[in-house]
Amino acid sequence: MRHSDWIRSQNQYLWEAMQTHRFVTDIEKDQLPLDVLRRYFFFEHAFVETAVLIFGHALLKAPGFAQQRKLIATLSALSEAQLVWFQDCFAALGIGTKGSPLPKAVDDFATGMLGIAEDGDYAAIVTIMMAAEWMYGTWCMRAHQHPSTEPMLRAWVQLHAEPDFLSGADWLRAEVDREAAALDDAGRMRLADLFGRALQLEIDFHEAAYDSTWPVPKAEGNA
Numbered sequence: 611m612r613h614s615d616w617i618r619s620q621n622q623y624l625w626e627a628m629q630t631h632r633f634v635t636d637i638e639k640d641q642l643p644l645d646v647l648r649r650y651f652f653f654e655h656a657f658v659e660t661a662v663l664i665f666g667h668a669l670l671k672a673p674g675f676a677q678q679r680k681l682i683a684t685l686s687a688l689s690e691a692q693l694v695w696f697q698d699c700f701a702a703l704g705i706g707t708k709g710s711p712l713p714k715a716v717d718d719f720a721t722g723m724l725g726i727a728e729d730g731d732y733a734a735i736v737t738i739m740m741a742a743e744w745m746y747g748t749w750c751m752r753a754h755q756h757p758s759t760e761p762m763l764r765a766w767v768q769l770h771a772e773p774d775f776l777s778g779a780d781w782l783r784a785e786v787d788r789e790a791a792a793l794d795d796a797g798r799m800r801l802a803d804l805f806g807r808a809l810q811l812e813i814d815f816h817e818a819a820y821d822s823t824w825p826v827p828k829a830e831g832n833a
């Protein structure tokens with residue numbers, strides 16, 4: 611069994627909880643409420659800058675130039691194509707850029723993931739990003755078999771079900787396999803623990819999109 615498979619198997623309950631989260635099952639049933647989707651995209655957009663910082667820590671701690679090149683490509687995609695994507699998305703769904711302070715679960719997700727990246731080594735960082743990307747690749751591949759009728763949501767799910775994204779998730783798995791092979795049992799257990807922490811933060815982040823007390827900022831001019 612690959613070390614990445616073992617790490618996931620140690621967290622089977624949390625993995626399933628995320629794969630069957632109502633955010634995921636609502637999308638699969640094509641019944642995600644539009645305001646939940648707007649809230650989610652607003653939180654996602656805010657996460658881009660955090661993801662850049664997380665991968666920035668990975669870049670500094672990477673074991674070699676091969677890893678650095680891969681991380682630079684990821685950083686470039688996040689800071690260019692991804693931002694353009696959100697501009698189009700916010701325009702299409704009438705989402706404004708200035709919102710209320712983020713809910714606690716969304717803040718906790720950013721501080722929790724970034725904290726692991728700051729305090730941890732390269733193995734810790736690729737483990738939490740593997741959790742985030744492998745989890746998305748899995749549910750988006752499933753969900754994309756029945757594409758959503760909402761164009762932006764359909765495009766978002768498709769983006770995470772395509773070879774470009776999936777190969778990035780596979781690369782993280784290979785990095786975790788290689789790093790974990792050099793560790794002892796306690797070291798591998800520590801990675802499994804971090805994987806579980808990342809999944810729990812993900813679950814709470816996606817639940818926050820259902821908090822109807824958090825007002826979705828409306829785009830100025832055409833609200």
Ligand SMILES: Cc1ncc(C[n+]2csc(CCO)c2C)c(N)n1
Binds near residue numbers: 661739742812
């Ligand atoms: C809350 C949240 N968790 C995981 C992903 C999946 N994902 C897609 S791109 C990316 C970073 C760069 O590859 C990650 C982690 C997400 N979008 N939002």
